[in-house]
Amino acid sequence: MRLRAGSRTPLVAQVFGSILLVTLGSVLATGLLVRMALSDQFEQYLSGLPSHAGRRSGMGRMLLGAAEQTFIAQVDLWILISALGSIVLAIVVAIFVARRISRPIVRLTSEVEEFARGDLERRVDIDGPAEVSELADAFNGMADSLSQAEVTRRRLVADVAHELRNPVAALRAQLEGVAEGVIVMDGVRADSLVDDVLHLSRLVTDLQELSIAEAGRLVYTRAPFDLAQIVQAEADRMRPLMTEGAEVIVTADGGPFMVDADEHRIAQVLRNLLSNASRHTVSGSVTIRVARVGTSARVEVIDTGEGIDEADLPHIFERFYRADTARASDTGGAGIGLAITRAIVQDHGGTVFAQSEPGSGATVGFELPLTRPEG
Incomplete structure (x- = not known):
């Protein structure tokens, strides 16, 4: 059985998107705050100059000269460049962190799929965040338990087959001999057949009782x-x-x-x-x-x-x-x-x-x- 993600968003995309969204929000908010603060400080500076006293635009802003406008434009340009640089850096960091987090999980998923295909000896050795390592340890523990259960099941089937084979073979040989006229059905032979049947009956009864006992379902008075x-x-x-x-x-x-x-x-x-x-x-x-x-x-x-x-x-x-x-x-x-x-x-x-x-x-x-x- 193959594990499918369906329509769910992969973890790497979620981590990448979260980091990028937080970074974009932080850069935008920081740029706006810096721009507003700088404008206010610049206006206060200009208002103290005699040549700009009382000169304001219809938008409530002072009328600036060419030098002041160039300065403001340069500030805006560097704010934009800083924002773009921050975004690029955020993208790089987001990709690194997302891959760092998702890589061990992707490996674990691959190992689980191999285990599900029947490779019960598959184990994982992952060096990642503590939570992912704990998940890998839990998987290994589960795999050990399932492997032991499978070994026990196979051994049980083989042991039961072995225990039943000899008495069934002896019983069959005697009955075939009687049917072919090779063996005479007398009292001794009948007793032997009864003993073989009783042995099978006791074996089946013991197997049933053992199964009940190991399941913890024996009733006690x-x-x-x-x-x-x-x-x-x-x-x-x-x-x-x-x-x-x-x-x-x-x-x-x-x-x-x-x-x-x-x-x-x-x-x-x-x-x-x-x-x-x-x-x-x-x-x-x-x-x-x-x-x-x-x-x-x-x-x-x-x-x-x-x-x-x-x-x-x-x-x-x-x-x-x-x-x-x-x-x-x-x-x-x-x-x-x-x-x-x-x-x-x-x-x-x-x-x-x-x-x-x-x-x-x-x-x-x-x-x-x-x-x-x-x-």
Whole structure:
């Protein structure tokens, strides 16, 4: 889309016209005042001479001799020359100032047009008046935000396509095999097809929930409850799902840990963290530790898995991010649960964190504000 000025007067013309108009007015007023003052002073001078006493014209002016008239004419001529010189100087100054002001704006307009054509990497570096520089900085900030949004959008589309491709391909291959008679439709095959469909359904549900969470439109029903009780309930729920040789341990000293939050959503956060830890703990333990830290309740989910590389730690709460893509795909992780976890915790005024040393397991958790005791 091209930006058009329409019938509006360009800025350079407005600045030029304004300066020229003010200068012309000033020169004209100054010339008239000088001419009138000089005439009055000259008449007063002549009236004091005996040879001119009482000699006045019908216009109220004194009758002047040839010498006086020549003098007045020379004064008028120099006033006119000065006025013309001032006008020429004003035109030069007006052109310089107008171009000085308009040049950075014209450059900014050109860059904005290129940005509008799709060049999202376009930025401006303008050395001009403070206001124009501030406008350029604002444009650069806007361009950075739009560029980041476009990168996020493209990554989201690519990630969604990647997540859907594998289960859809597996489902299609099995159905085509059944249709061609290559694969026998028995109970095992039917269960496999159902599992693939359920995986797709869960993925779509998670994507929808993530979209709602990141838009800040999740609905919460807040009420005070003891965080330690929810932790214990989710730990009991997870124990039967752990692999043989792995256990779940809960430590919660110094309770109760009363928080004002949505119990269902906080349980969802715990399930996401426990599910993530259990996938990476083939043997050993997953420990859930609840503690009081200042005015907050801190929940740590500690596993004895392979740990997380230092370079991956800052990104594990980003959507679709997986430190080990191949391994996460094998274990069913789509990289959505932790992103939903962060959104829910932040909506409750809390924070998430992750700590790890490769080969020594990982600690992932969150903090929520404790409710103030009544009275």
